[in-house]
Amino acid sequence: METVAAIWMFFKECLSTEWFKGFMVMTGVVVAITSVVSARTIARRKQTADLMFGTRSDEKLSDGYKCLARLHNAADSNMRALAREDKRNSDEANEVRYVLNHWERVFVGLRQGIYDEKMLREANYNTVLKTWAQAKPYIEAVREAEQRQTYYQCLEFYAKRWRKKPLEVLK
Secondary structure, three states: OHHHHHHHHHHHHHHOOHHHHHHHHHHHHHHHHHHHHHHHHHHHHHHHHHHHHHHHOOHHHHHHHHHHHHHHHOOOOOHHHHHOOOOOOOHHHHHHHHHHHHHHHHHHHHHOOOOOHHHHHHHHHHHHHHHHHHHHHHHHHHHHHHOOOOOOHHHHHHHHHHHHOOOOOOO
């Protein structure tokens, strides 16, 4: 019984020391920080999943992709012409802008920490690279016409960034 009492006294003395109190406070701080970071990560992934599922049913976005591909592949089409004043409000220009504005908003959200880049990249890698390649002449023409290099700069930044590091083949 004396052994149990001695152990209890030792334990009680340890609990009352300053270093133990400091250790417990630091442990609490670490747990709190870890919880906040984990909650942010989960929220970011949920936002990304909501975005991805929401865009699947966006008919205007789907039509915009089709228009962009059609214009890109047409032998008699000039993507740059859509940036001219007389074509700026055409249905084709509006459809192309819808796609580009969608991705620009997504990437602005990504830069602000709203979305998870890894999830977006794995799900949309080919779509983003293809969109950038097909729309680049139009984007350059818009920048020239408006004399601003900031149009669709986030789309350009992430397309180039993602191209530098292609997706790995799953094993």
